[in-house]
Amino acid sequence: MRQVWVDGKPSQQIPVDDRGLLLADGAFETFLVREGTVMYVDEHRERLARSLGVLQFSTPQQFAQGMIAESAALIAAVGTTGSARLTVTRGSGPRGYSPPVDAVPRSLLSFDPLFTPNSAPLTLGWSTVKWPDQPLLSGAKLLARTENILAALDARQQQVDDVVMCTQDDRVCSVARGNLFLRVADTLLTPDLSTAGIAGTRRALILNRFAKVAGYHVTTASVARAQLLAADEIFVCNALWGVRPVARIGQQQWSDFAASRALAPLLDPEAAVTW
Amino acid sequence: MRQVWVDGKPSQQIPVDDRGLLLADGAFETFLVREGTVMYVDEHRERLARSLGVLQFSTPQQFAQGMIAESAALIAAVGTTGSARLTVTRGSGPRGYSPPVDAVPRSLLSFDPLFTPNSAPLTLGWSTVKWPDQPLLSGAKLLARTENILAALDARQQQVDDVVMCTQDDRVCSVARGNLFLRVADTLLTPDLSTAGIAGTRRALILNRFAKVAGYHVTTASVARAQLLAADEIFVCNALWGVRPVARIGQQQWSDFAASRALAPLLDPEAAVTW
Known part of the structure; x- marks a missing residue:
C-alpha cells in the first residue's frame, strides 16, 4: 500500500x-x-x-x-x-x-x-505531441508536464507502450516516459537536450559511466526520425525501467539487444532481464 | 478573508x-x-x-x-x-x-x-524569460505556468510592475500577468498567439466587441520589439486590472492614454480610472 x-x-x-x-x-x-x-x-x-x-x-x-x-x-x-x-x-x-x-x-x-516491473521489449509509436522549444527549462524535471500527459494519451490511443516525442523542428528527443538511446555499430547516441526534454538520471549514468564499462563509445547528437529507424538497436531508460529495448516502431522491428543486455544489469543488478 | x-x-x-x-x-x-x-x-x-x-x-x-x-x-x-x-x-x-x-x-x-485595485499606469521592463514555442498549447490557461513565475521574479529583480515577454524568435507576446495591446493612430494591435501565450478573456472582449464600440480598428499581428516602442500608446489587460496603460518601458515614456481611457470603463464600469 x-x-x-x-x-x-x-x-x-x-x-x-x-x-x-x-x-x-x-x-x-x-x-x-x-x-x-x-x-x-x-x-x-x-x-x-x-x-x-x-x-x-x-x-x-x-x-x-x-x-x-x-x-x-x-x-x-x-x-x-x-x-x-x-x-x-x-x-x-x-x-x-x-x-x-x-x-x-x-x-x-x-x-x-513495486509490482514485478515489466521489462519486456517496447512497442513504440510516433507522438503527435511535440516538446515545446524552451532552452531555459530544458533538462529540468519540473511539475509542468502537460506534453508528457498528452503523449501518454497518444500512446494509449495508438495502443503502444510509449511514443517517440520530437522537438518543434522534428528532431527525435525522447519518449513520454524516458530517454532514448540508439546504437549504431559500437557507438551509442542519445538526443541532445539543449532545447527540450528531461535529462534523466539513467541517461547521465550511461553517458558518464556505464557505456564505457559496457565497451561502447557514447555521445549526444541531433537525431533525425530516419536515423532512429536506421539504428541497429534502440533502447529507453528511466529510473524504474532501467534499460528497456525497443522491439518495434511502426513496421520497423529490432531483435538485436546487445547494448541493452550489457547495460541493464550494470544500471540495476536486480533487473529482470528476459531478452 | x-x-x-x-x-x-x-x-x-x-x-x-x-x-x-x-x-x-x-x-x-x-x-x-x-x-x-x-x-x-x-x-x-x-x-x-x-x-x-x-x-x-x-x-x-x-x-x-x-x-x-x-x-x-x-x-x-x-x-x-x-x-x-x-x-x-x-x-x-x-x-x-x-x-x-x-x-x-x-x-x-x-x-x-478585493482591496482597492491599483490601476496606476505601469512601468515595464523586458523579460529575460521567453515563452516556449508550443503551438499545441498556445492560448490555453493551463496550470503549467513556469515561465510566468520566472518572469514575475524577473520583474521583481528589475523593480518594475511587470515585464514584456517575447517568443523564442523574439516577437513581442505579452506581459507576465496579462495581454498587451498597441495603439498606432486609430488602430489597435495585439500580438498573435499562434505559438505562445494565453488568450485572455479581456483580450477577446476587446478584439470582438469593445474596440469597435470605442471607435478603433483592431487586429492581431506579429509585433517586433521596436514596433512596441514606436506605438502611440500601449496598454495591458487582464481580468482583475481590466485595462491599464503603460507609462514607461526602459527610457521610453507614454502619456497619451486615449484608448485606455475609452476602453477601461467599457470593460468594467466600476474601474477606478485616475488617468
Whole structure:
C-alpha cells in the first residue's frame, strides 16, 4: 500500500494554497528503491538541485540535499523494495505568479511497493505531441508536464507502450516516459537536450559511466526520425525501467539487444532481464 | 478573508494524489467579482472549455459549464466584491503520466475580497524569460505556468510592475500577468498567439466587441520589439486590472492614454480610472 509523507510526516492532504498545485511551481524525482535503499541518490540530488535552481529557489543545493536525505531516511525505515516519488513545491503563497520572498518549500514523498516491473521489449509509436522549444527549462524535471500527459494519451490511443516525442523542428528527443538511446555499430547516441526534454538520471549514468564499462563509445547528437529507424538497436531508460529495448516502431522491428543486455544489469543488478 | 471550496464544499486541503499537483494536469480561470456577480462568465466558460479540451478531458464543455455555474452560485452566495480563482484538475490518479480512463475532475474555488485595485499606469521592463514555442498549447490557461513565475521574479529583480515577454524568435507576446495591446493612430494591435501565450478573456472582449464600440480598428499581428516602442500608446489587460496603460518601458515614456481611457470603463464600469 502506498505511504505518503508531507514535510516528513504521514499525510494524505496538502494545503489548497500550495504553489505546486496552483502554478506547477516545483520539481520532482522518481526513485527506484531496493530493500530500503534509494538507488543513485547522488544523481537524483544533483538533478533536483538543478531543477530547483532553474526555478530560482533561494538555496537549491541545500533544499535538494535536505529533502533527498530526509526521503532516503523515511524510505530506509520502510525497508522494502518499490518506487518512490519526491515532489518539492515552492510551498504556500498568496494569489499571483510572484513567489513569496520568504517562501518555505514543501516536500511530498510517496512510496509504492513495486509490482514485478515489466521489462519486456517496447512497442513504440510516433507522438503527435511535440516538446515545446524552451532552452531555459530544458533538462529540468519540473511539475509542468502537460506534453508528457498528452503523449501518454497518444500512446494509449495508438495502443503502444510509449511514443517517440520530437522537438518543434522534428528532431527525435525522447519518449513520454524516458530517454532514448540508439546504437549504431559500437557507438551509442542519445538526443541532445539543449532545447527540450528531461535529462534523466539513467541517461547521465550511461553517458558518464556505464557505456564505457559496457565497451561502447557514447555521445549526444541531433537525431533525425530516419536515423532512429536506421539504428541497429534502440533502447529507453528511466529510473524504474532501467534499460528497456525497443522491439518495434511502426513496421520497423529490432531483435538485436546487445547494448541493452550489457547495460541493464550494470544500471540495476536486480533487473529482470528476459531478452 | 479568503474562502475556499473543493468540489463545492468548504475545504483547506486537497488529496496528495491530485494530478493538478503532481503533473500540472489542469487549467484555471481568474474572475473579477462585482457584488457577487462573476464578470464575463460566458468568456470564462468558453476559455475553460478550450483549456480542458486541449488537455483532452472527456467532456470539456460539460465540465466547464458545470464548474463555472457552481462557482458563480457559491460566489453569489458570498455576495461581495472581490477576485476569485477556479482551478480544475484531472482529479486523483495513480503514479504516472497517463490519466485514469475514468478520471473524475476536481474543482478548487477560492474567493478573495478585493482591496482597492491599483490601476496606476505601469512601468515595464523586458523579460529575460521567453515563452516556449508550443503551438499545441498556445492560448490555453493551463496550470503549467513556469515561465510566468520566472518572469514575475524577473520583474521583481528589475523593480518594475511587470515585464514584456517575447517568443523564442523574439516577437513581442505579452506581459507576465496579462495581454498587451498597441495603439498606432486609430488602430489597435495585439500580438498573435499562434505559438505562445494565453488568450485572455479581456483580450477577446476587446478584439470582438469593445474596440469597435470605442471607435478603433483592431487586429492581431506579429509585433517586433521596436514596433512596441514606436506605438502611440500601449496598454495591458487582464481580468482583475481590466485595462491599464503603460507609462514607461526602459527610457521610453507614454502619456497619451486615449484608448485606455475609452476602453477601461467599457470593460468594467466600476474601474477606478485616475488617468
